[in-house]
Amino acid sequence: MYDVAIIGAGIVGAAVAYTLSHYDIKTIVVEQHDDVAKGTTRANTAIIHAGYDPKPGSLMAKTNVRGSILWEQLAMTLGLEYIKTGSLVVARNEQEAVTIQQLYRNGIENGVAELEILSAEQTHQLEPNLRQDIFCSLYAKNAAIINPYQSCIALSEYAARNGVNFMFSSMVTDISVIEGGYYVTAGNNLFKTKYIVNAAGIGAEDISYMAGGEGFGSYSVKGEYYLIDRKHGGYTKKVVFPVPSTSGKGVVVAPTVHGNLLIGPTSDRVSDGDNTAVTAEGLETIRAQASLLFNNLPFYDNIRNFAGNRAYISSDDFHLAMSSTLPGFINLAGIKSPGLSSAPALAEEVFTLLFTDETAPKRKTEMVPYRYPQRFKEMSEEEQQEALKRQPRYGQVICRCETVTEGDILQALSETLTPLTISAIKRRVNAGMGRCQGGFCSVKVHELIARHMGVPYESVTMDGTNSFIVFGDTKKGARG
Numbered sequence: 038m039y040d041v042a043i044i045g046a047g048i049v050g051a052a053v054a055y056t057l058s059h060y061d062i063k064t065i066v067v068e069q070h071d072d073v074a075k076g077t078t079r080a081n082t083a084i085i086h087a088g089y090d091p092k093p094g095s096l097m098a099k100t101n102v103r104g105s106i107l108w109e110q111l112a113m114t115l116g117l118e119y120i121k122t123g124s125l126v127v128a129r130n131e132q133e134a135v136t137i138q139q140l141y142r143n144g145i146e147n148g149v150a151e152l153e154i155l156s157a158e159q160t161h162q163l164e165p166n167l168r169q170d171i172f173c174s175l176y177a178k179n180a181a182i183i184n185p186y187q188s189c190i191a192l193s194e195y196a197a198r199n200g201v202n203f204m205f206s207s208m209v210t211d212i213s214v215i216e217g218g219y220y221v222t223a224g225n226n227l228f229k230t231k232y233i234v235n236a237a238g239i240g241a242e243d244i245s246y247m248a249g250g251e252g253f254g255s256y257s258v259k260g261e262y263y264l265i266d267r268k269h270g271g272y273t274k275k276v277v278f279p280v281p282s283t284s285g286k287g288v289v290v291a292p293t294v295h296g297n298l299l300i301g302p303t304s305d306r307v308s309d310g311d312n313t314a315v316t317a318e319g320l321e322t323i324r325a326q327a328s329l330l331f332n333n334l335p336f337y338d339n340i341r342n343f344a345g346n347r348a349y350i351s352s353d354d355f356h357l358a359m360s361s362t363l364p365g366f367i368n369l370a371g372i373k374s375p376g377l378s379s380a381p382a383l384a385e386e387v388f389t390l391l392f393t394d395e396t397a398p399k400r401k402t403e404m405v406p407y408r409y410p411q412r413f414k415e416m417s418e419e420e421q422q423e424a425l426k427r428q429p430r431y432g433q434v435i436c437r438c439e440t441v442t443e444g445d446i447l448q449a450l451s452e453t454l455t456p457l458t459i460s461a462i463k464r465r466v467n468a469g470m471g472r473c474q475g476g477f478c479s480v481k482v483h484e485l486i487a488r489h490m491g492v493p494y495e496s497v498t499m500d501g502t503n504s505f506i507v508f509g510d511t512k513k514g515a516r517g
Contacts, residue, residue: 041233048074051192055196112183115407254351264342459482
């Protein structure tokens, strides 16, 4: 019997697993997909918000500000791609400047440090590509950008190395209340657990209903994006927002930790939480809204468009609470933006709900250390020489756009949570994330997975169940 079952291996579920791994308890993470970070976590704006936007006194405000501090610490501990860029909310006129003043007051009340209002001239000094007709801006020095799927992988890998079990490709299909806990059916597995942490993202309400619990007024909102080639990564140094509206934070223009330029998202309510289609209308919306703040955005050098869905509920705040009808059943619902920023702080809140001072499990005295593997291109010359001595395959470049080597990929394939698909390798080492988007390297990655894992070439998929790439040798059985 497990002590805690976490349903969902997105950034929140991974953060809870990381936190619980420090204690002497038996924990399992159940994920319907074949890997971590397959939902909202892999398709978002990758921002660690400073915390001026949420309503003062809300859980969102509390965990955003605390989470921003924790992420900087986690980045150092786990070796994450994290850059404290700062952010600007730009007002175009006096009316929008009123909202800037309100956001500043929110931020001060929420405890956001290093927050100030800048004039148009001061704003242009920081971001010269902004239009000349802007009015003022709110500058938050502590905002940052991060690699969200790398962060989720690192938290999960650390947890796995420290005793947390992960069960992939296992959709939860039944939850039954039993004395002292629950029976959970996931995929072909049946297990017992004392507590459940429902971190299923867009599916959180379905999981709650499945167990006989309450609803949250859940729905999905889709956001579409442009990813611009890295030669334009310096177009903006900071994360730049428009003044927010009732539909969200608006279309953002931001650098990425990989040196690209990211523009988006849209905000469209959808009936299907799996709908990640990119639309002509959505892309036109991005171009039109972003151009209200910036001159000559380089949309012509777009290398990829993508979309992701966020979980909304009827409340404007996050929902984190013990179920009103199910003992030991914690729901996390409506974890929209700033959910990534808040994730490590939400995990702390989960721990306090699960355990009191009297029932708190013993904290482990020894932990298995983990830092995200450094890619060959990021190593110093001395480190590269040492890496080549350990593994000569670091000398073989597989992905030319991102300078990813065979050694990098073999290192990823040796991790505890083994990536078994081409997209899983992509999320770990960036192979296929460059300008050609895998046009040259995907075949080589395919071969490496099959060879290293000792599986048939045709069994390797692009991104999980049924995304097969090849079905057999075209020459076999051919007649002369």
